[in-house]
Amino acid sequence: MRTLRFVLGDQLSRGLSALAGLDVERDVVLLVEVQEEATYVRHHQQKIALVLSAMRHFADELRAEGVAVDYVRLDDPANTGSFTGELGRALLRHAVDRVVVTEPGEWRVFERMRSWSHAFGTSIEIREDDRFLCSHRRFEAWAKGRKALRMEFFYREMRRETGWLMREGEPEGGRWNFDPENRKALPRDVVPPSRLRFPPDAITREVMALVAQRFGDHFGELDSFGWAVTRSDALEALAEFIAVALPRFGDYQDAMQRGEDFLFHALLSPCINIGLLSPREVCEAALSAWAQGEAPLPAVEGFVRQILGWREYVRGLYWLRMPGYAATNFLEASRPLPAFYWTGETELRCLREAIEGTRRNAYAHHIQRLMITGNFALLAGIAPAEVEAWYLIVYADAFEWVELPNTHGMALHADGGLLGSKPYAASGAYIDRMSDYCGHCIYRPKIKLGADACPFNYLYWHFLMENQRRLAGNPRMAMPYRTLARMTVERRDEIARQSREFLAGLDPS
Numbered sequence: 295m296r297t298l299r300f301v302l303g304d305q306l307s308r309g310l311s312a313l314a315g316l317d318v319e320r321d322v323v324l325l326v327e328v329q330e331e332a333t334y335v336r337h338h339q340q341k342i343a344l345v346l347s348a349m350r351h352f353a354d355e356l357r358a359e360g361v362a363v364d365y366v367r368l369d370d371p372a373n374t375g376s377f378t379g380e381l382g383r384a385l386l387r388h389a390v391d392r393v394v395v396t397e398p399g400e401w402r403v404f405e406r407m408r409s410w411s412h413a414f415g416t417s418i419e420i421r422e423d424d425r426f427l428c429s430h431r432r433f434e435a436w437a438k439g440r441k442a443l444r445m446e447f448f449y450r451e452m453r454r455e456t457g458w459l460m461r462e463g464e465p466e467g468g469r470w471n472f473d474p475e476n477r478k479a480l481p482r483d484v485v486p487p488s489r490l491r492f493p494p495d496a497i498t499r500e501v502m503a504l505v506a507q508r509f510g511d512h513f514g515e516l517d518s519f520g521w522a523v524t525r526s527d528a529l530e531a532l533a534e535f536i537a538v539a540l541p542r543f544g545d546y547q548d549a550m551q552r553g554e555d556f557l558f559h560a561l562l563s564p565c566i567n568i569g570l571l572s573p574r575e576v577c578e579a580a581l582s583a584w585a586q587g588e589a590p591l592p593a594v595e596g597f598v599r600q601i602l603g604w605r606e607y608v609r610g611l612y613w614l615r616m617p618g619y620a621a622t623n624f625l626e627a628s629r630p631l632p633a634f635y636w637t638g639e640t641e642l643r644c645l646r647e648a649i650e651g652t653r654r655n656a657y658a659h660h661i662q663r664l665m666i667t668g669n670f671a672l673l674a675g676i677a678p679a680e681v682e683a684w685y686l687i688v689y690a691d692a693f694e695w696v697e698l699p700n701t702h703g704m705a706l707h708a709d710g711g712l713l714g715s716k717p718y719a720a721s722g723a724y725i726d727r728m729s730d731y732c733g734h735c736i737y738r739p740k741i742k743l744g745a746d747a748c749p750f751n752y753l754y755w756h757f758l759m760e761n762q763r764r765l766a767g768n769p770r771m772a773m774p775y776r777t778l779a780r781m782t783v784e785r786r787d788e789i790a791r792q793s794r795e796f797l798a799g800l801d802p803s
């Protein structure tokens with residue numbers, strides 16, 4: 295039987311299920327660069343360059359194995375610009391008995407994929423994506439009958455199932471969670487390591503020229519591109535993270551520092567999400583560092599939790615709740631996205647730092663995404679769809695299955711608490727504690743009202759007032775609502791007035 299094996303741009307793994315059973319003598323592997331995928335949102339230029347360069351390298355690696363690869367470039371004049379159009383053309387080029395694909399990461403593409411069999415009258419086998427540690431079936435079984443789908447309980451089950459960091463049925467170190475140890479600001483005498491970046495090779499440079507020509511008006515800088523684009527680069531990036539950053543990953547996981555874009559973070563999400571590394575091997579590398587005494591337990595547990603816990607959990611939730619999930623808007627937020635999310639031009643130093651880093655690197659670390667840009671969007675009541683489009687555009691690792699639950703659920707509480715038991719709303723005090731931004735800001739984090747007050751301070755209370763009807767019944771919000779109740783009417787009025795004035799001054803994008 296001759297098979298056409300269609301591999302998508304975030305499926306660049308040699309062990310991909312669509313490539314299982316590949317017959318080198320007869321089969322053809324199809325990879326296509328399509329305009330629709332590069333533009334359904336106007337992705338950061340580095341994201342497009344990353345995916346196209348990694349696809350071209352992957353195709354070359356398959357060819358080096360003797361595999362027949364049919365590769366359609368973006369600038370091929372006959373390119374129809376869509377997956378469906380390109381599969382249709384490929385079926386005219388190759389006489390095959392069937393098409394094999396691996397299920398896509400995004401609902402949007404899955405809907406298209408399901409139509410192919412009918413559209414082309416060809417047998418299309420859609421295989422499970424077994425690169426994840428938890429299958430859809432397994433997640434559904436875990437979720438069934440539960441009122442609340444808390445990541446913590448999912449994570450514990452996954453720990454038991456994998457046996458990772460377990461000793462005789464109990465969590466290693468006697469605790470499931472080392473978060474309390476993992477929340478330090480960066481002390482002055484700790485200098486983060488300089489991190490491995492990969493200078494673009496000839497293939498990447500060619501792709502960058504194409505991106506500059508076709509998508510030069512998209513968000514973000516291109517010249518600073520330094521992402522791994524091959525499996526061997528990705529393995530090097532993993533080894534570098536384990537050696538230089540993992541030991542202190544836990545301690546400074548939540549810290550933010552001017553001029554330090556990467557701190558002790560892994561910088562591996564783009565590689566993992568496009569398939570150059572598997573989540574399993576990344577966790578196993580961290581576990582092995584711990585077993586050899588090269589990284590402490592809180593760091594390794596904190597890291598494994600992000601992947602075995604959060605990453606698998608958000609993927610499970612996405613597929614469990616789509617397509618309806620994206621349409622919820624629990625807080626009825628409707629303000630347009632401010633223009634400074636694109637330009638970084640704002641007096642709020644923390645936002646400027648996070649957005650400028652994002653333009654430069656197509657990257658911001660988790661706390662910048664959650665507690666700076668996400669927190670501001672939450673407090674300012676920005677429409678979830680606009681915020682989600684922004685997050686999908688600006689990061690090299692952004693794919694809807696992981697971006698949407700993180701933004702819609704975690705950052706914006708738009709799902710009404712399915713993902714998080716309370717909104718991640720915070721005032722300037724949190725940002726001041728975890729960063730050195732405030733010392734370089736025109737606002738003062740300790741001042742609550744008036745011209746010098748940090749806007750996060752009054753916007754925080756304004757958010758609570760505006761959402762009292764929706765949030766006051768949440769037991770985890772009882773304390774802030776008690777504090778609010780103790781405020782004088784005059785103070786509340788002044789908070790509302792200053793917040794309204796500030797919000798009215800935001801330029802919509």
Ligand SMILES: Cc1cc2nc3c(=O)[nH]c(=O)nc-3n(C[C@H](O)[C@H](O)[C@H](O)COP(=O)(O)OP(=O)(O)OC[C@H]3O[C@@H](n4cnc5c(N)ncnc54)[C@H](O)[C@@H]3O)c2cc1C
Nearest residue numbers: 559560561562563600604605660663664691692697700701
């Ligand atoms: C609003 C918002 C949007 C986000 N959008 C994305 C996105 O589009 N794509 C994406 O991969 N991550 C997203 N995240 C999660 C997280 O911020 C990134 O995975 C992380 O910053 C990637 O950088 P790193 O590799 O240095 O990660 P580290 O902080 O070093 O963490 C290690 C790994 O854990 C995984 N991970 C950590 N946190 C999460 C999480 N919450 N969900 C899923 N995986 C996680 C990633 O694979 C990451 O590489 C988002 C988070 C928020 C709050």
Ligand code: SF4
Nearest residue numbers: 644722725732735748
């Ligand atoms: S003072 Fe407020 S706005 Fe300025 S950096 Fe600190 S938290 Fe951000």
